[in-house]
Amino acid sequence: MKKILLTIILSGSMLSCFAQKQLVSYEDIKYLLHNNLSKADTFMAAKGYTLKDSKPQTKNRKYALNYSTNTTNSVDMRSDGKKIFISIQTNVIEQYNLLLNSISQYKTTASNMGDVLVYQVKDLGNIYITVNDSMPYDPLKKDYDIQIVPDKNITAIN
Numbered sequence: 001m002k003k004i005l006l007t008i009i010l011s012g013s014m015l016s017c018f019a020q021k022q023l024v025s026y027e028d029i030k031y032l033l034h035n036n037l038s039k040a041d042t043f044m045a046a047k048g049y050t051l052k053d054s055k056p057q058t059k060n061r062k063y064a065l066n067y068s069t070n071t072t073n074s075v076d077m078r079s080d081g082k083k084i085f086i087s088i089q090t091n092v093i094e095q096y097n098l099l100l101n102s103i104s105q106y107k108t109t110a111s112n113m114g115d116v117l118v119y120q121v122k123d124l125g126n127i128y129i130t131v132n133d134s135m136p137y138d139p140l141k142k143d144y145d146i147q148i149v150p151d152k153n154i155t156a157i158n
Contacts, residue, residue, distance in 0.1 A: 022048045022065055023095045024075060024088060026102035030124060032077065033084050033150050035157055037061055040077055040084075049075065067092055070141075082155035088146040091134055096144045103127065125150040 028047070032040050040061065041051060049063035052074075059079035067073050073095055076087040088095070109120040117129040126149045134141040 022067065023073070023092070023098050025098055026106060026121070026124070029086060029148055032086060033124065033148070033154055033156065037077060037079055037084070037156075044075065079156065083150055084156050085150070086148040088144070088148075090144050090146070091141050092144075093142070096129075096131075096142075096146075099127075099146065123151075123154075124148070125154060 024047075028043075031043065035043075037059065044061075044063045045051070047065075049065045051061065052064050053060075053062040061077045063075045063077075065073040065075075071090075071092050073090040073092050074088070076089070078085045078087075088099075090096070103119060103121050103124075106122045106124065107119050108122055109118075111118045115130055115132075117131075119127045119129070121127055128147040128149070130145040132143045132145070134143050
């Protein structure tokens with residue numbers, strides 16, 4: 001009985017870790033901010049995201065992830081000179097929790113400006129998080145809009 005219970009616990013933890021490998025964490029954001037958009041294409045494809053709405057002339061990329069039914073998880077990246085700005089729109093609470101847990105040891109300041117949570121993160125920049133009710137209203141789901149603005153000394157390598 002103990003072996004069966006142990007097997008179930010280990011299988012559950014492996015599945016939850018496998019599910020989170022597709023979500024974006026502090027280390028992923030740091031990699032994306034320091035590398036150009038072509039490397040981001042390869043990286044996001046390896047995580048399971050598909051490229052949407054990309055034109056070769058523009059320096060904008062939009063990636064979407066089919067996480068599970070009735071969920072959205074999209075990452076927008078915009079290159080402005082040598083800086084890359086990242087925006088994540090999701091209703092997956094695991095994405096929100098993973099990001100907060102992964103930046104917890106790197107936060108230098110945390111503040112709340114009205115409905116916007118602001119975190120200044122070491123070696124990354126500022127993270128602005130807005131949490132809204134989902135439409136149609138569902139008490140178990142929230143829409144998370146996460147904006148990552150890099151520090152002035154962080155530039156993408158070509």
